[in-house]
Amino acid sequence: MAMPVNTILGLFAKSPIKPLQEHINKVHECCKHLIPFFEAANANNWEEARKQQAKISEIEKVADALKREIRLKLPRGIFIPVERTDMLELLTQQDKIANRAKDISGRVLGRQLHLPSATQADFMAYLSRCIDATKQAKKAINELDELLETGFKGREVELVEEMIQRLDEIEDDTDSLQIKLRRELQKIETQYSPIDMMFLYQILEWVGDLADQAERVGARLELMLARS
Numbered sequence: 001m002a003m004p005v006n007t008i009l010g011l012f013a014k015s016p017i018k019p020l021q022e023h024i025n026k027v028h029e030c031c032k033h034l035i036p037f038f039e040a041a042n043a044n045n046w047e048e049a050r051k052q053q054a055k056i057s058e059i060e061k062v063a064d065a066l067k068r069e070i071r072l073k074l075p076r077g078i079f080i081p082v083e084r085t086d087m088l089e090l091l092t093q094q095d096k097i098a099n100r101a102k103d104i105s106g107r108v109l110g111r112q113l114h115l116p117s118a119t120q121a122d123f124m125a126y127l128s129r130c131i132d133a134t135k136q137a138k139k140a141i142n143e144l145d146e147l148l149e150t151g152f153k154g155r156e157v158e159l160v161e162e163m164i165q166r167l168d169e170i171e172d173d174t175d176s177l178q179i180k181l182r183r184e185l186q187k188i189e190t191q192y193s194p195i196d197m198m199f200l201y202q203i204l205e206w207v208g209d210l211a212d213q214a215e216r217v218g219a220r221l222e223l224m225l226a227r228s
Contacts, residue, residue: 133211
C-alpha cells in the first residue's frame with residue numbers, strides 16, 4: 001500500500017513539510033481506531049475487535065510506506081530553516097506511535113485479553129486521554145506550514161510553543177490516570193490469571209507510550225524551533 005512515488009514528490013513540491021504532516025495524520029488515525037477496538041474487546045465482541053485491529057494494521061502499513069518514501073525522497077539541501085536530520089528524527093518519533101498502536105491491538109486480540117469490568121470505564125478515559133496527546137502532536141505538526149511562511153518567527157512560534165506546553169500537560173494527566181488504574185488492578189489482581197494480569201499491566205504501559213511518544217514528538221519540534 002505504498003504511496004506512488006509521484007504522489008510523494010508532488011507533496012514535496014508543495015512543501016517539504018507536507019509529507020511529514022500526511023504521516024502524522026495517518027499515525028493519529030491509527031490511534032483513534034483503538035477506541036472502537038477496546039469497546040469491542042470489553043464487550044467480548046472479538047469479531048468486531050478483529051475488524052478494528054485489521055484497520056489499525058492497514059493504516060500502520062500506509063504510515064510505514066509513507067515513512068520509507070519520505071526517507072528516500074526527502075530532498076537534500078532544502079532551503080528552509082530546518083535541518084534534514086531534524087525532520088527525519090521527527091518522522092522516526094511519529095512512526096513509533098503507530099507501531100505502538102499496532103502492538104497494543106495485536107497483543108489484546110492475540111490473547112483475547114478482557115479488562116476487568118470494574119476498570120473498563122477508567123481504562124477508556126485513560127486511553128482517550130492518551131489519544132488526546134496524539135491529536136495534539138498532530139495539531140502541532142500541522143502548524144509547521146505556518147511556521148515556514150513566517151520564517152520561524154513571531155506569534156506563530158508562540159502558538160506552537162503553547163501547543164507543545166499543552167501536550168506536556170496532557171501527558172502529565174495520562175501518568176496520573178495510569179497510576180490510578182494500576183492501583184485498581186492491584187486490588188483485584190488475585191482474582192485473575194497471573195499471566196493475563198501481567199499482560200494487562202503491559203497494555204497499560206503501552207497505551208501510556210502513545211502519550212509519552214507524542215510528547216517526544218513535541219520535544220523534537222521544540223528543539224527544531226530552538227535551532228531555527
